[in-house]
Amino acid sequence: MSTDIVWLRQDLRLADNPLWRGPLGRQMLCVYVLDEHWLATGRIGRARLGFLWQSLIALRGELLKRGSDLLVRVGEPVAVVASLAEALQADRVRVRVDAGWEEARAVSRSRRRLEAVCAVEELEGGMLLAPELLPTPLEALPASFSAFRRRLGPAPAFADPEPAPVTLPPWPEAAPRGLPALREVCSRSAGWRPGPRGGFRFAGGESAGRARLDDYLWNSGAVARYRETRDGLVGPDFSSRLSPWLAQGCLSARQVNAALGEWEAEHGESESSRWLRLELLWRDYFHWAARQAGRTLFGGRELPSPPAAFSAWCRGETGVPFVDAAMYELADTGWLSNRARQNVASYLVHDLGMDWRLGAAWFERCLLDYDVASNWGNWGYIAGRGRQGRAHRFHVLRQADHYDPEGAYVARWQPDLERLPAGTSRHQPWRVAPEAFPVPLAVPEDWHDDLLPPGDGAGR
Ligand SMILES: Cc1cc2nc3c(=O)[nH]c(=O)nc-3n(C[C@H](O)[C@H](O)[C@H](O)COP(=O)(O)OP(=O)(O)OC[C@H]3O[C@@H](n4cnc5c(N)ncnc54)[C@H](O)[C@@H]3O)c2cc1C
Known part of the structure; x- marks a missing residue:
């Protein structure tokens, strides 16, 4: 009897998942392995771990409905998958191609280890574009997103998502199943809840992702x-706010694109719907760029020892409200808007002069939606270590005034700012109330023209 092992990673969904595309074996085991190294080194923080566990529980429910099941293990992924394949005398291990260099290396290692046992089949999925739809070979991927987009043409066509399977092959007799309770894996994660100030609750799983998509489009x-x-x-x-579901693969980009197409069919295509699709394409671009970059995406994975000011940045104690508010939000909710991400990253790299990889690693730990290609790609882009080689610095003070003119965002996360008048004062508390607010860790030269006169409590 032929046996398949489906090795799930960032593809925790039934619909539009190439791993269930037939013909499948007569029996099938689905496994997810939480890398023990991520746990031991804190590379996965408690927020993301909780979201991941919710997603795994939801997936198990859907698999059970279709006559299958899910096995979740904590360990070294290659060792776990290989020993299952050996024990079951599997014919094939199926796994999705991942953008990450470590993930790709894990597949190569499992292929070598299982050489005498079974085939390891890699399948493409999750993205808008399949490799054959890329406008250039991967090695010749354009250095900028704009050039990539131009090469795709004005209206690139993306394939439709595939429906979820109705039934799946049965579970191998006597094979292990089920998942450990989250509190056994990480009690801090099991006890973690986002604070109320974020005003949004992310819940893992395919139907929760689908519900958010419907809500955003239709409700x-x-x-x-x-x-x-x-x-x-x-x-x-x-x-x-679809990013956590896209990152864990609870939703595919093609599903979001197709739902957007349905919305456009009723409401008409608009600047807004086109722009959202463009953002999905950015995600694709970072994915393909990461695959091309391999290990160089990380700029060398050995991180320098963090200087003291780095902890201040992580804790939201730089003295710049626009940065600190965002770092509180990140700690409290596991999520941040794109605008806030750009500003905290720019301040760390360009104004505090720190190694961008420290920031990227901190985001890797904290973000609910951590995605290897989008995270390291965006950090590299800001630091000037990306494909374009040009740094992107943001004038954080002007950004704060422009995107948070009343100071409502900073006061939401730093309530002691509420006593200052709404407006610029809340972004420069060290200027208007120096007795209560410390001078920031870095006040760059080009902020000086924008600084309020000292003690100008009435403020702008
Ligand atoms: C320093 C830094 C680190 C980042 N790290 C991550 C990360 O780990 N995971 C992640 O998903 N995004 C990351 N982003 C990109 C972006 O900030 C988030 O995707 C976005 O804020 C998620 O919110 P949303 O789902 O509401 O996005 P929307 O604006 O609604 O966009 C829809 C989707 O498009 C994709 N997208 C949007 N902007 C980008 C972008 N700049 N790069 C890649 N994809 C994009 C996301 O999948 C997003 O869910 C990072 C950006 C920066 C500046």
Whole structure:
């Protein structure tokens, strides 16, 4: 009897998942292995671990409905998958191609280890584009997103998502099943809840992701305003907030694109719907760029020892409210708007002069939506270590005034700012109330023209 092992990683969904595409073996075991090294080194923080566990529980429910099941183990992924394949005398291990260098290396290692046992089959999925739809061979991927987009043409066509399987092959007799309780894996994660100030609750799993997509498109209809609101900082709907589900593969980009197409069929294509699709394409671009970059995406994985000011940045104690508020939000919710991510990253790298990899590693730990390609790709882009080689610095003080003109965002996360008048004062508390607020760790030269006169408590 032929036996398949489906090795799940960032593809925790039934629909539009190439891993279930037939013909499948007569029996099939589905396994997810939480890398023990991530746990031991803190590379996965408690917020993401909780979201991951919810996603695994939801997936198990869907697999059981279809006559299959899920096995979740904590260990060294290659060793766990290989020993299962050996024990079951599997014919094939199926796994999705991942953008990460470590993930790709894990597949190569499992292929070598299982050479005499079974085949290891890698399948593409999750992205808008399949490799054959790329406008250039991967080795010739354009150095900038704009060039990539131009090469795709004005209206690239993306394939439709595939439906979820109705039934799946039975579980191998006597094979282990089930998952450990989260409190046994990490009690801190099991006890973690986001604070109320974020105003949004992320729940892992395919149907929760689908519900958020429907809500954003059809219930709140907020997608119609995406173009104008996408740089927002406060509220549940200024952007889609689909990133955690996309990152864990609870949703595929093609599913989001197809749902957006249905919305456009009823409401008409708009700047907003086109822009949201463009963001999905950015995600694709980072994915393909990471695959091309391999290990160099990380700029060398050995991180320098963090200087003291790095901990201040992590804890939201730089003295710059726009940075500190975002770092509180990240710690409290596991999520941040794109605008906030860009600013905290820029301040760390360009104004505090720290190694960008420290920031990327901190985000890797904290973000609910951590995605190897998008995270390291965006950090590299800001630091000037990306494909373009040009750094992107943000004038954080002007950004704060522009995107948070009343100081509502900073006061939400730092309530002691509420006593200052709404407006610029809240972004420069060390200027208007120096007795209560310390001078920031770094006040760059080009902020000087924008600084309020000292003690100007009435403020702007
Ligand atoms: C320093 C830094 C680190 C980042 N790390 C991650 C990460 O680990 N995981 C992650 O998913 N995104 C990351 N991003 C990209 C972006 O900030 C988030 O995707 C976005 O804020 C998620 O919110 P949303 O789902 O509401 O996005 P929307 O604005 O609604 O966009 C829809 C989707 O498009 C994709 N997308 C949007 N912007 C980007 C972008 N700049 N790069 C890649 N994909 C994008 C995401 O999948 C997102 O869910 C990072 C950005 C920066 C500046």
